[in-house]
Amino acid sequence: MSASDPAKMPGPITFAVPFYRGLEYLARTVASVAAQTAPEWRLLVCDDSPGGDAERVLDCRDERVRYVRNGRTLGMAGNWNRCLDLADTDLVTLLHADDELLPEYTQVIRAGAAAFPDCAALFCGARVIGPTGEPVFSFVDWVKRVLAPVGRRPRRLSGHRALARLLRVNSIMCPTVCYRRNVIGPRRFDPRWRCVLDLAFFARVLADGDELVGLPDVAYAYRRHAENATAGYTQSLLKFVEEAALYDEWAAEGAARGWSAVARAGRSKVMVRLHLVFRALQDVARCHFAAAWPKAQLLARLSAPDIG
CATH class of the missing domain: 1.10.287 (Helix Hairpins)
Structure with missing residues (x-):
């Protein structure tokens, strides 16, 4: 099948943003969605912040944009799961509220989803940026590129051997992942975890016999900064x-x-x-x-x- 055949292309992607804090970053995140070269997207912001601030940076006049404020603080796993539950498209990317999409992300992921219609999720390459968008060096990401280099073709991960490779080197940049809801079904993120809920989810998907597909394209900008939750959990x-x-x-x-x-x-x-x-x-x-x-x-x- 040709990934460029419009008749074979999947529906739009929902960019579901689990927001807790960082309005200055969220504004950039939302702008990166609006700047997509392909228009087949929807934006859902699930606001888990105490003040319900996220709506201030949204253009809710756009019918593709939806804002939901949680009735109580759900925490990371709870809000990620709420994003998956409330999305009304099959393809859902949990876009982190301090990251940015590169302009071609929608096009890249939808083409991949057309080429691999049965996979549970797709992920792509990412560049690492700092607080103001400047390129930064990350030791962990550098090691992963050395030990699990990205080739020029899509990588299909399935079965327990792929699970072993994932445990040896987790080369999946979590926020780049686009989930296919009709394949993952009721599986959700385990609230026992605060830091490794993504790896736990990917491992379970592979153990259950489903497939993950890695695309060689770099279509995401992952922001590392001191206020990042991962940075705090690493420090502690x-x-x-x-x-x-x-x-x-x-x-x-x-x-x-x-x-x-x-x-x-x-x-x-x-x-x-x-x-x-x-x-x-x-x-x-x-x-x-x-x-x-x-x-x-x-x-x-x-x-x-x-x-x-």
Whole structure:
């Protein structure tokens, strides 16, 4: 099938924005939706903020734009799930409220969805930007590009071998992902997690036998900044603690199902340890020894032999 055949193209994409804070970033996010080269999109903002501020940066005169304020604070997983529940299109991208789409995102994803009509979700490449949109270096993203380089063709991920590869190197930039609701069905993000809910979801999709497709196009701008939730969770070490717990769960499930590669990947926690080492060395280089110490302690615990 030709992805460019209009008769085979899927319907519009809903850009569902789970908002909590950061109006200055949200304004840029909304502008990036309006700047899409393809018009087949809808914008849904689910406002989880205490003040209900997000509506101030929306043009609700556009019939494609919808604003919903949550009756109570749902938290990250709850608001992500609400976005999926309220979207009225099959294709849904959970566009983070501090990121930006590149102009061709809609076109790229819809073409991919036409070419792979049975996949559960599609994702694309991303550039990493700083608070004002300038390119920034990210060690984690650089390592992922080295260990899991993006080719020139789409990557189809399915089955337990792909799950093992995902656990070894999670090369999926979460906010680039476009979900296909008629395939993911009732599956939603697990509220047990605050940092790894995306990886937990992708792992479950692969374990259930569905397919994820990675597109080689760079069509998203992921913003790293100090106020970012991921940055806060990394600083507090919650990110590493949750990653280790999730990996332990998959080590156990992989062993129970006879998926030896999954079990090994879960036990090894290579990326978790590597990231911890980098952060600890970064602290030492800056003479922040008090900050490096808990990272070293956590690394030692993760590196201890499993005698259970």
